[in-house]
Amino acid sequence: SGIAAFYTRTGVGTQVAQGGLPWKYDDAGNVIKTSPEKPVMTFETPDGEKEFVLEEAIVADFGIVRAWKGDRHGNLVFKDSARNFNPLAAMAGQITIAEVEELVEPGEIPPNDVHLPGVYVHRVVPLTPEQAADKRIEKRTVR
Template sequence: MDKVVESAAAAVRDIADGASIAVGGFGTAGVPWELVAALLDHGATDLTVVTNNCGVNGVGLVRLLKERRISKVIASYFGQNLEFARQYLAGEIEVELTPQGTLAERLRAGGAGIAAFFTPTGVGTVVAEGGLPRRYDAGGDVSVASPAKEVRTFTVRGRARDFVLEESIVTDYAFVRAAVADRHGNAVFHAAAMNFNPDVAMAGRVTVVEAERVVQPGGIDPDAVHLPGVFVQKVVAVDVGRIE
């Protein structure tokens, strides 16, 4: 039951080339900085990363991007990540853009064992109809585009509406950052770090929590737990570091 490992490096040492990793955080809040840095040092490449936004200029996942460690990103937002945008437009990386709420639900559904779900978000757009560029070639033409998705009509609250089918996401690994975790993996997130971190943690087959404070079992009020330890395989104690 004791899931604490001695370091971030130890937590990521078994990640192989070609692995898929869901990474928590919203903007710069709740980003697992130490685990991302450890993965950079570890050297794994050809990674598929699922995240809301792929870091910001100079910090976070953008460091892996610059080292060409990431081959595909499933995300909802480019933000001010100039390297992310450059690689996408230059045809150096495949990007599956997904509406933000849909991305969160795909992760949560994966953790809950739900294969797919219907949502009205994206109906009538390229999200549902297909054709959204996933990869460009060297000449700037689309070489890989998103496929069309199933659309069905359901009556909800007395109104017939179209809904698009979205598949859930399960990844090999998941990285999240918590304010507090106990040695069994139960975790508490602070403020905006609640965005995406619980859903990301659920989606990983092996989930690693980096925590600013690790307490003994029973040190967290059960009613305060945001992420149950059943979803967590490893816990790493890290310095407080960045204050967002």
């Protein structure tokens, strides 16, 4: 979403920062590509000097999300736990496509209820009622 990288304490002193984690294997299972070493900087904090690892943003060619409600401008509302990951997946995509279960007119979603603003959405695909009811990832289990 416009932030190329950030420094974090997560991963300091681990192989994540030092590099060498397997990234790619050949057909025989041998490692042919490993992760590079990441830049580490020391910053002054209220608790003294601390090291931080530079983490680059995850950028995807496409972000495909499914929203409970949305308008043709791409303003989206997610339901329940779909709000956990969908906004982040949408922001990581160079092109974001949103499947919308309920398509409403622009202005019908109150601004305070928008979970993802349309600036991150490039295409809106309204679903039919049958498509909206088909939620393959959701599994009901009973005893």
